[in-house]
Amino acid sequence: MSMDWTQHLIVLPVLLPLLCAALLIPVDERRHRLKFSINMASVAALLAIAIALIIRADGADGPQVYLVANWAAPFGITLLVDRLSAMMLLLTGILAGAALIYAAQRWSRIGVHFHSLFQFLLMGINGAFLTHDLFNLFVFFEVMLAASYGLVLHGYNAGRIRAGLEFIAVNLAASLVFLIGLALIYGASGTLNLSDLAQRVAHLGEIDLVLLKAGMAALAIAFLVKGAMWPLGFWLPTTYAAASPPVAAMLVLTTKMGVYAVLRVWTLVFSEAAGEASGFGYELLLYGGMVTIAFGAAGMLATDTAGRMAGYAAIISSGTLLAAIGYGNAQLVTAALYYLVASTIAVGTFMLLIELIERIRSPGAAVLALTVEAFAIEETPEEPIGVGIPAALAFLGLAFTGCALIITGLPPLAGFIGKFSLIHSLLGSGEAESIAGVAWVLIALLVFSGFAAIIALLRFGVRTFWAMGRVMPPRLQLTEAAPVGALLLIALVLTVSAGPAFEYLGRASEELHQTGRYVEAVLSAPTVPSPAYGREAM
């Protein structure tokens, strides 16, 4: 049986950024355009691959499996594409493209190796979305984190160093907890392949099951530090506010990575097929998520810096997702996935927008003054050359309104549809009289957090756009305005085509909850016969 070449598409989202990053390292720092072109070409290719994978995953019957190095599961590393991971790849590609174009004129030039680190970050994120092996997940998490450490520090100044120190220390400690979890899981079950684990968990002895649960709990701590569940997410607002805008936009994605990992591992390992262990930890996710929403909302009200506000918006969105996952209902997961896409795009756009808005307050290159002390560049970057866009103030106002509408969940944009369907699924999950009390609390929190976000963003908007007195319209470059506009346009498309999007996400959520199909697909994936011996495929 010869393998269809399109099968290899599955490994490309990992290989391509790796190769591009390696290629970019020796290129001279002064050749901005060349570096940017290589990076952009890679991101564009990743976008195309993500779309191809979505089509492939949606058209195929069940998850697609790729055996790396041709070792049969569960012995080798398995990559797996289903509708959910394909969608996350696309989201990564979209956000990466926008952040990269935004960074082209200015931010990529204030330090060294921005483009290589960016590609390594993409490799880590993509790999973590694709892998089906827990230890491999750890490795990709580390790749992603190592790149994000570098990127947070990019444009080295005192604020970034301080935030970076905290960010790195917290995440290093979390990685150690991740390893403890892995070791316990392996010690208890003898496997690290997710499908194999899902299959074995029902047959574990009593003591092994306790060990496995302890290991999974340790794993969850590591995921939730990234996913910023209260009280593990305290590092997030400071780091987001300190990082440069394109990097902060990418960090939004790494936060969603933690949530994705929880969703992936928990739906697979603690599904209904898991016997005694079924449903382990869901309650904690639900309540933890709800506390996180409250924490994020309170933080949003308490802060007046836009960067921290965006960080708290990301925390609210994480909390909402975790609570929805913890509720343990396939229909709710569909709505949560839609909310995930919408809120990621909105918060990412907001991250990019903040710096442009700040220019109203402090015209000129105040931002650059902070980064002149950068230690590794020969010259200060020249004033960006490019096409300025007219009506900058109107653009900024409109873009801000768009972001705010999605983040708060007001009609008519995608945020409203996401929140509405979350509430609808919560209400519609049972008979009218049997809706659990906790669902009501969650609905109240969803509405309350939206309300808090409205107050905070309105205050910020009024202070910036109305109460500033006479403002000089800031100079915006086309490469800075275009990605913001494009992201908002995508959000608009997501709103208009909510029907097809929900159908796709519904299939994704349904697929996610059919654990048996993953086990079957992974463990029966055929290896390619060796050409030297011409043996039959196993």
Place this chain on the structure above:
Amino acid sequence: MELVIALSIGILFGSGIWLLLRPRTFQVIMGLMLMSYAVNLFIFVMGRLRVDSPPLTLGSGPPDPAAFADPLPQALVLTALVIGFATTALFLVVMIGSRGLTGTDHVDGEEPPR
């Protein structure tokens, strides 16, 4: 043997946590290193404690699984070691940068008021 290993992992990890919570960056990095030693030992032990059983041998005849130690945790430890080494080195650089820019080795970047 189990007791000795368990105690040493516990003491290493405990000291690591204590150091991690100290205010000086040097103490923090020492803490992280001690914790990573403890974690690596822990992974290694998860392959079960066995004496005189190599992870792999090239003998003749069919191999007897009972004579071998589990090689997988040992491979995992190797990977974790390398990654831990790299991230610790990176943290060290950031630490030095922080010391240079802020003029203090306090984790908050400023001396607490006395």
